[in-house]
Amino acid sequence: MTTTPRGGRRLAGLAALALAAALILPIAAPSAEQTDRSAPIRLAQATTPETAAKAPDVFSPEQKKAIEAIIKDYLIANPEVFLEVQSALETRMEEIQAKRLQAAISSQAEEIYRSPGAPIAGNPTGDVTVVEFFDYNCGYCKRAFGDIAKLVEKDSKVKLVLKELPILSKGSEEAARVALAAKAQGKYWEVHRALITLRGQANEATSLAAAEKAGVDMAKLKADMKSEAVTQEIARVRELAQSMGIQGTPHFLVADRAIAGAPQNLLELxxxxxxxxxxxxGCKVC
Structure with a gap:
């Protein structure tokens, strides 16, 4: 059986895709000077729904079916094209996200690194700031905590800014409110550690129980949970995450360098x- 070389199939496929693209490119009606068969046909530089509707069909129904068959055959014979397209799309999206993140860092550095409402651990005047966006019901956030705790313990010059981003459930926000309320009593890190290492669902009941074990004033804590300061901090972080294009937790910044998720080598990274x-x-934005 004779087979077409792979490069030939790829070229044929690309040609078919190019023809398919032509199906959606309306062709401008020829002018008086272009009635001659040798005159060039100009592609419309800009189209509107109205002009597109008026544009004549370039191919007959039979030709369209033939082109569709070529494209189908090509994609079936070369399914790796889909992986190539996906890879290219992921690369493009990563580039867009990186640019969006850098723009947000430039315009919102004060809110990201120095917000007075954000809890801080480690060295408040550290030379490098690490920022973490997290959710208490996020399994990957729980897994990452061990590395975060080790980093703060081993590097006395690191400032850790914690951004409560409760996006997974109602219980996540309830837990965030408990932790932020504990901040008013100087007990944030203790309660944070208890909640992020909590087994099972974090919600108001389990979070209050953990806070009580941490030795906070429960009456004050319950009042502060409903305070405007706590509500505004959660709202600010959500707005900030949206502007930065952060769609999941955990998400880290080491100065202006992003780490999405919780890779196995997080501490090393x-x-x-x-x-x-x-x-x-040193950090230029912290």
């Missing part, structure tokens, strides 16, 4: 970024 930031002269 963060330590590497911190060392590079210091080598480059």
């Amino acid at each position: 963060m330590s590497q970024h911190i060392a590079e930031v210091r080598k480059d002269g």
Whole structure:
């Protein structure tokens, strides 16, 4: 059986795709000077629904079916094209997200790194700031906490800014309110540690129980949970995350370097970024 070389099939497929693209490109009606068969046909530079509706069909129904068959055969013979397209799309989306993030960092550095309402752990005057967006019911956030705690313990120059981003459930916001209320009593880190390592669902009941074990004033805590300051902090973080294009937790910033998710080598990756930031002269945005 004779087979077409792979490169030939790819070229044929690309040609078919190009023809398919032509189906949606209306062709401008020829002018008086272009009635001659040798005159060039110009593609419309801009189209509207009205002009597109008036544009004549370029191919007959039979030709369209033939082109569709070529495209179908090509894609079936070369399914890896879909992976190539997906890979290209992911790369493009990562580039767009990186640009969006850098723009947000430039315009909202004060809110990201120095917001007075955000809880802080580690060294408040550290030379490199690590920011974490998290949800108490996020399994990956729970897994990442061990590395975060180790980083703060081993590097006395790191400032950790914690952004409560309760997006998974009603219980997530209830837990966030408990933790933020504990901040008013200087007990945020203790309650945060208890909640992020909590087994099972984090909600108001389980979070209050954890806070009580941490030794907070429960009457004051319950009042502060409903305070405007707590409500505004949660709203600010949600708005900030949206402007930065953050759609899931955890999400980390090491200075202006992003780490999405909780990779297995998170501690190593963060330590590497911190060392590079210091080598480059320190954090320029923190």
